Amino acid sequence: MTTVIKWKTRAVKDLRALPSQDQKPVREKVNALQAYPDIHGLDIKKLTDKNGQYRLRVKNYRVLFEMEGGEIVVIDILRILRRTSTTY
Template sequence: MKYGIEFKPKAIKDLQSLPKQIQGKILEKVQLMENDLVGDVKKLTNFTPEYRLRVGNYRVLFEIENENIVIYRVKPRDKAYQ
């Protein structure tokens, strides 16, 4: 299934605050999800947003809405679930 990708403003701000090398890795993994939810994707329980993508020590928190992957936050693992 082909998904569109949408970044919320907070996710863009989170991403811009990271080193360029980490930004590149995260964007590469997000682009791979366009065709299928590949990578280290996990459905979260009792947490919003519903899904997370693990990229090293960072977590990309997202939901799937109407065939779009909506990315809400990009955080280090120790701050992602607070």
């Protein structure tokens, strides 16, 4: 099974806006999604009100993404947000 990770323009802007010491862990965790379906150790939850959207927890940040299955799994990175009471 092949996994493709695509970064939306907004997610790239969010990543660049993070402090430099936080950018590396976010990139590493997103790259770890490449090993799907063997993604043990990643804190991923399906969002209840959003169809097909998930969140990946990295420190105080949440990486929001969508996943489309099949022979080739496509993961679209949508946003990277600091965790607050209004993140979702």
